[in-house]
Amino acid sequence: xxxxxxxxxxxxxxxxxxxxxxxxxxxxxxxxxxxxxxxxxxxxxxxxxxxxxxxxxxxxxxxxxxxxxxxxxxxxxxxxxxxxxxxxxxxxxxxxxxxxxxxxxxxxxxxxxxxxxxxxxxxxxxxxxxxxxxxxxxxxxxxxxxxxxxxxxxxxxxxxxxxxxxxxxxxxxxxxxxxxxxxxxxxxxxxxxxxxxxxxxxxxxxxxxxxxxxxxxxxxxxxxxxxxxxxxxxxxxxxxxxxxxxxxxxxxxxxxxxxxxxxxxxxxxxxxxxxxxxxxxxxxxxxxxxxxxxxxxxxxxxxxxxxxxxxxxxxxxxxxxxxxxxxxxxxxxxxxxxxxxxxxxxxxxxxxxxxxxxxxxxxxxxxxxxxxxxxxxxxxxxxxxxxxxxxxxxxxxxxxxxxxxxxxxxxxxxxxxxxxxxxxxxxxxxxxxxxxxxxxxxxxxxxxxxxxxxxxxxxxxxxxxxxxxxxxxxxxxxxxxxxxxxxxxxxxxxxxxxxxxxxxxxxxxxxxxxxxxxxxxxxxxxxxxxxxxxxxxxxxxxxxxxxxxxxxxxxxxxxxxxxxxxxxxxxxxxxxxxxxxxxxxxxxxxxxxxxxxxxxxx
Numbered sequence: 001x002x003x004x005x006x007x008x009x010x011x012x013x014x015x016x017x018x019x020x021x022x023x024x025x026x027x028x029x030x031x032x033x034x035x036x037x038x039x040x041x042x043x044x045x046x047x048x049x050x051x052x053x054x055x056x057x058x059x060x061x062x063x064x065x066x067x068x069x070x071x072x073x074x075x076x077x078x079x080x081x082x083x084x085x086x087x088x089x090x091x092x093x094x095x096x097x098x099x100x101x102x103x104x105x106x107x108x109x110x111x112x113x114x115x116x117x118x119x120x121x122x123x124x125x126x127x128x129x130x131x132x133x134x135x136x137x138x139x140x141x142x143x144x145x146x147x148x149x150x151x152x153x154x155x156x157x158x159x160x161x162x163x164x165x166x167x168x169x170x171x172x173x174x175x176x177x178x179x180x181x182x183x184x185x186x187x188x189x190x191x192x193x194x195x196x197x198x199x200x201x202x203x204x205x206x207x208x209x210x211x212x213x214x215x216x217x218x219x220x221x222x223x224x225x226x227x228x229x230x231x232x233x234x235x236x237x238x239x240x241x242x243x244x245x246x247x248x249x250x251x252x253x254x255x256x257x258x259x260x261x262x263x264x265x266x267x268x269x270x271x272x273x274x275x276x277x278x279x280x281x282x283x284x285x286x287x288x289x290x291x292x293x294x295x296x297x298x299x300x301x302x303x304x305x306x307x308x309x310x311x312x313x314x315x316x317x318x319x320x321x322x323x324x325x326x327x328x329x330x331x332x333x334x335x336x337x338x339x340x341x342x343x344x345x346x347x348x349x350x351x352x353x354x355x356x357x358x359x360x361x362x363x364x365x366x367x368x369x370x371x372x373x374x375x376x377x378x379x380x381x382x383x384x385x386x387x388x389x390x391x392x393x394x395x396x397x398x399x400x401x402x403x404x405x406x407x408x409x410x411x412x413x414x415x416x417x418x419x420x421x422x423x424x425x426x427x428x429x430x431x432x433x434x435x436x437x438x439x440x441x442x443x444x445x446x447x448x449x450x451x452x453x454x455x456x457x458x459x460x461x462x463x464x465x466x467x468x469x470x471x472x473x474x475x476x477x478x479x480x481x482x483x484x485x486x487x488x489x490x491x492x493x494x495x496x497x498x499x500x501x502x503x504x505x506x507x508x509x510x511x512x513x514x515x516x517x518x519x520x521x522x523x524x525x526x527x528x529x530x531x532x533x534x535x536x537x538x539x540x541x542x543x544x545x546x547x548x549x550x551x552x553x554x555x556x557x558x559x560x561x562x563x564x565x566x567x568x569x570x571x572x573x574x575x576x577x578x579x580x581x582x583x584x585x586x587x588x589x590x591x592x593x594x595x596x597x598x599x600x601x602x
Contacts, residue, residue, distance in 0.1 A: 007116045014108045021105035022168045026175035032094035033311045117156045124148045132350035133414045142225025151336035158333015169319040219257045356433045362521045364425045365389045371420035381575045393553040395563035398572035404556045408524045442520035446527040448511035450499035456491040459513045478513035478543040512543045523553045
């Protein structure tokens with residue numbers, strides 16, 4: 001019911017129609033079974049003659065009187081055969097309406113089902129885009145993919161089971177029980193005493209499914225994570241002949257999943273035989289009790305009415321069985337929903353303040369004021385103070401793990417500082433609108449992040465209403481135009497998954513072209529040439545110089561030769577700035593920078 005409350009409200013009208021059509025289907029089901037009574041009476045020679053018509057009205061007595069009048073007339077004029085056919089035509093018509101309304105109810109349910117699935121996946125994807133990076137550092141990619149795919153399917157089944165349980169099945173059962181109560185209160189009260197026992201047994205088995213289902217879904221997340229890692233690292237796996245190792249790991253997880261699913265499905269498959277067995281027991285007891293009453297002449301029912309009563313009772317069996325299967329599916333769906341909620345209910349740790357300020361330009365300087373930062377309990381930066389005037393280039397150097405990337409990641413608020421502050425033109429970046437802040441900043445990363453799309457769409461990524469002329473101009477500044485035009489379809493050529501059809505230098509120049517088109521006043525370059533060969537590095541370095549012209553740049557570099565002309569070089573060691581100055585000043589100082597420079601020169 002919790003899932004219904006969360007995702008069904010947009011479909012209230014279709015839900016109301018579903019309920020109405022189910023109600024009409026149930027009423028016509030009772031009507032068609034009720035019409036079996038005169039048929040049985042004719043067959044067994046128990047029908048009584050009615051020779052007077054009464055005024056038609058919407059009550060049982062007038063309908064029954066007039067129906068029996070026409071049966072009597074046909075029986076007396078044309079024989080019992082035609083009267084049977086006459087009643088049979090009513091049964092056929094009532095059944096047509098019954099199945100027609102059942103289909104119309106199912107027709108509405110289709111829209112609800114697919115709409116809910118779309119809405120959940122939309123919410124998951126939207127939340128993934130909104131959540132801050134710290135959330136993903138604690139989660140496996142494969143597990144997130146599993147929640148957006150397999151777990152949503154489980155919730156889909158759960159929602160439909162819930163719809164059947166709380167809308168369709170109760171309507172059917174209530175209508176059928178009302179008809180049975182009207183026909184024979186004593187028989188129906190007896191059934192009320194027997195059915196809860198069967199329901200209790202089924203419910204006990206269903207509850208155990210939730211825990212096992214959660215284990216299965218967690219394991220599927222691990223399996224998808226292994227597949228994702230394999231696809232991402234296929235080159236390394238083959239280079240190190242690690243196919244056997246990865247296959248062994250994958251097979252181990254698969255065997256675990258099979259074991260869990262065996263336990264789950266053994267219990268789920270118990271639903272149908274258990275409900276059928278318990279249903280048979282109930283029917284036997286009902287026939288025994290009803291037959292005993294009829295034989296002792298204590299029943300409210302005649303023989304034909306008792307058979308029709310059993311027919312109506314039999315109509316309850318399928319909804320009751322559906323209750324059983326629904327209980328199993330709902331337990332699985334609840335386990336899946338708990339996993340999905342780890343995304344949907346996660347709080348983004350980096351958000352706009354209610355009174356966040358807009359910012360559309362950058363005029364003076366960026367200040368890091370005594371900034372410290374740590375991942376969980378591990379301190380990465382300590383007491384960082386740094387001023388970056390507008391239009392200047394500041395370079396960060398130091399050994400791996402010294403905190404260079406963390407410093408630049410704090411500026412667009414991929415993470416928030418633990419203590420201290422970062423300001424732009426004197427305003428703390430935490431007081432600015434996040435979207436406005438990131439619009440001021442362009443990124444060119446060590447590993448270019450490209451999408452399986454065309455050159456045009458990769459360069460124009462994140463820029464609205466751009467023209468081909470602007471994209472071409474950005475590509476020329478980034479030294480990318482010539483190799484793009486050498487491809488079969490030029491700017492409309494696809495670059496493959498993560499740009500795998502391109503060389504490292506070409507990928508980087510596409511990334512630079514994207515930053516050029518975005519035209520940000522602040523630029524972050526994270527070791528943009530560190531993985532390139534000499535020729536590619538020269539082309540990319542020239543493109544970077546074009547990009548950095550008249551911009552405020554924060555550059556991370558391993559190759560010190562690329563940042564000799566920086567306005568300020570900061571040397572980091574164990575999360576602290578230990579030296580800063582221009583290249584000549586640091587060389588004259590003779591400290592850590594000179595040592596790093598010497599190591600690269602020889």
